[in-house]
Amino acid sequence: MDVKNQSVVITGGASGLGAGAAGLFVEKGAKVALFDRNLELAEEVAGQLNCAAFQCDVADEASVLAALEQATGANGAPRIFINCAGIDITGRIATRGGGPQPLAALGSQIAVNLTGTFNICRLGADLVRQLAPVDGEEQGVMVNVASAAGLDGPRGQTAYAATKAAVIGMTLPMARDLAAYGVRVVTIAPGVFNTPLAAEVLRGDPEAAVETVPFPKRAGKPAEFGKLALHICENPMLNGEVIRLDAGLRAT
Ligand SMILES: NC(=O)c1ccc[n+]([C@@H]2O[C@H](COP(=O)([O-])OP(=O)(O)OC[C@H]3O[C@@H](n4cnc5c(N)ncnc54)[C@H](O)[C@@H]3O)[C@@H](O)[C@H]2O)c1
Incomplete structure (x- = not known):
């Protein structure tokens, strides 16, 4: 799908990979809406890129519905979703000094990385399924963001890796569910990218x-992530797949 003039939602768009993708999509003429929990930062980035920003907690149904309504009002109904909102809480599952990892570390990552991605996809897809195809073939594209850790996770990442493996697991069944509506679903599994999240974790x-x-x-640079997200949108033969974007990294 040519992204020019298409309404695009980028979750987690205030920072890192989402902001990198947003710059590229705006350059290509897409009408971009950043959905982020951090509205202040999202508005700052949107001001620099010349796009829209809306407050959104991806894990919360009412918050996503409100942001979708605002994005539709500003840019038209979104057809493309780049789902970058995510958190990474490192910590080994048990240590001699610290005992077991708090259960809440898993819960909060499930809420954003798994529930949040599922929530955006289900509410977004329900909108896209009602739209007419743009080119006689496609109605929309969902790009989800997992992590190389979801495939071969390093130590200290058990909980995070579990949530990212879940995003990987959603890819094919979601693509099958949405095929009837001309919506493709592809997951990117990045390696190490230079973002505030990676700086904190590392x-x-x-x-x-x-x-x-x-x-x-x-x-990697956020714009290099953006290039793949853009290519996924533009290439209709990419569907139901998980693509590593990691310069050959395999966690040891
Ligand atoms: N940077 C890397 O090396 C790397 C590697 C693999 C995977 N990833 C994944 O890529 C995605 C983007 O990561 P990043 O490095 O750009 O991180 P980042 O921290 O720079 O950006 C993440 C953004 O998500 C937002 N966010 C967090 N929780 C949210 C919520 N509940 N609702 C809405 N917005 C929320 C944050 O406010 C932030 O703006 C994440 O899913 C991360 O797990 C990153």
């Missing part, structure tokens, strides 16, 4: 985590 230095990356030996 103690301030995402570049230090790329020693084992074959090539290029550096953290």
Whole structure:
């Protein structure tokens, strides 16, 4: 689908990968709405990129419905969803000094990474299914964001990896569910990207985590994530797939 003039929702769009994708989609002429829990930052980024921003907690039904209504009012009904909202709480599942990892670490990551992604997809897809195809074929595209950790997670990431494996697991059945409405579903599993989240998880230095990356030996740039998200939208043969975007990284 050509994204030009299409209404696009980017969750987690105030920062990192979402903001990187937003810049590229705006450049290509898409009408972008950033959905983020952090409205202040989302509005700042939207001001720089010349797009819209709306307060949204992806895990909350009423909040998503309200943001969808606002985005539809501003840009028309969204057809494309780039679902970047996510959190990463590191910690080993049990340690000698700290005992078991708090159960809440899993619960809060499930709420954003899994429930949030499912929530946006189900409410978004219900809108898209009511639209006419744009090009006689496609009605919409869902791009979900998992993580390489959801496939081969490193230590300290048991809970996070579980939520990302769940996003990976949703991909094919969701693509099958939405095929009747001309909606494709593709998941990106990024490796290490230079974002505030990665800086926090990797103690301030995402570049230090790329020693084992074959090539290029550096953290990815948010715009490089944006390029893949854009290509997924533009290439109708990509569906029901999980694509690693990690420069060959395999966690050891
Ligand atoms: N950066 C990496 O190296 C990396 C690697 C693999 C996967 N990922 C995944 O990519 C996605 C984006 O990560 P990032 O690195 O850009 O992080 P980031 O922290 O820079 O951006 C995440 C954004 O999501 C928003 N957000 C968090 N919870 C939300 C909620 N409940 N509702 C709405 N918005 C919410 C935050 O406010 C923030 O703006 C995440 O799902 C992350 O797990 C990132």
